[in-house]
Amino acid sequence: MKGKIKFFPTLLFTLVVVFWVALLSGNLMWTSNNPPLQIIDDMDDQAKVKPQVSSAFFADGKGTRDPLENTLPITGHKYSVELDDVDVKNINNIPATDIVLARGQNRFNIYCSPCHNYDGKGNGLVAQRGFSNPPNLMENAKNLSDGRIFHIISAGQNIMSSYADKTSELDRWAIVHYIRAMQKGSVNPQPVAFNK
Amino acid sequence: MFTKEVNKKTKTTIWAGLALLTIVGVVSYYGFNNVVTDVGYRPEQPIPYSHKLHAGELKISCMYCHNTVEKSAHAAVPSTSTCMNCHIAVKAESPKIAKIKESWENNKPIEWRRVHKLPDYVRFNHSRHIRAQIDCASCHGEVEKMGVVTQMKPLSMSWCLDCHRNPQEFVVPARAVSGIFTGLNSNEEVAKLIKNEQPSWGEGKWKPVRDGKTEAIGILDHELKQSGVPGLVMPKKLALGPENCSSCHY
Secondary structure (H helix, E strand, C coil), X not given: CCCCCCHHHHHHHHHHHXXXXXXXXXXXXXXXXXXXXXXXXXXCCCCCCCCCXXXXXXCCCECCCCCCCCCCCCCCCCCXXXXXXXXXXXXXXXXXXXXXXXXXXXXXXXXXXXXHCCCCCCCCHHHHCCCCCCCCCCCCCCCCCHHHHHHHHHHCECCECCCCCCCCHHHHXXXXXXXXXXXXXXXXXXXXXXXX | CCCCCCCHHHHHHHHHHHHHHHHHHHHHHHCCCHHHHCCCECCCXXXXXXXXXXXXXXXXXXXXXXCCCCCCCXXXXXXXXXXXXXXXXXXXXXXXXXXXXXXHHHCCCCCCCCCCCCCCCCCCCHHHHHHCCECCHHHHCCHHHCCCCCCCCCCCHHHHHHHHHCHHHHCCECCHHHCCCCCCCCHHHHHHHHCCCCCCCCCCXXXXXXXXXXXXXXXXXXXXXXXXXXXXXXXXXXXXXXXXXXXXCC
């Protein structure tokens, strides 16, 4: 191998090396709209109904079936309390221990804070974007009974929709406890950690 | 390299053979690797929903929409009614919202395209990982910074096992944006524990050793005793992930 080093082959070689090193070290990524290529499909896609997919087997095309009429989920009951019965039927049986309040804060921060804000005073980030005037829980909800607040979370009120599908009954009671604790000022409302 | 007896034709053949072997090796090893084939999958969704706006700027927790992760194996894509919780009022007249409204009024679900998919012979349980206070970003990347969701991790078996064996090196501890319940511990304290640093109460360092019955950290015990509410979702102990085949393939 005598003679001078040729320019273009050297450049090409360098580019190829840089390309592979960048790719294999994970610093180069191209995106694609197409699903990953399956060269060998080792039963990766099995003919079964998976969650949240459609199914041609049923006339309505729903893979996930609705519960039958007059049946209840094993985890609880469907919320169907009327507004007049809230104090009789919605009884809070769980104690307001620290861990329950921490759970309440966690759930409140996820589901309530977008509109009601972390401190419950309304004016959350979503409310600022045009959700109409959420009530200040520290003032307006002070005179409501626990059962009534539970009812509002479960069934919705005015423009607020029901959160019964997102929160379990226990979690809803934990949220009620947390709102009460915030009203009393016995917890320090904040986005991250539980702080008494 | 070659002695003078080797003629030119043989030399060329040997060099060509070596080059071919290298190319075949590189292509078959990396060409089938999930890092190359799967990472970067970014399907165009029927509605240009931005996680960057909703989770990043508006700070809506992951769990607001993906609310099943804590209790079920499947992390559900939210129903249209979840969108309408806010969009009944916010930007209700925007043409981008029209499709959601249409879906809501006609009771026809929006057909979102799935980004992260494991093979069907793998059982991945979201709830087990979420309740061990492992952040969503560990496997999905920082979705709150993505305009269009992209697969960031290879989701291959070796990638799973790397983390099951050395969680303190790979796990992203629970962050505020995900909404993961960390009990009475702050997110920072959980982060310290997962990274195997001394937590503020000074007793709980865990030993990630696989010795038949892995000794998990004991710090969450005192919380579990305090709960006393059967059925309340509680964070689970941190421990090494299982390594035996039947944990995920059954």
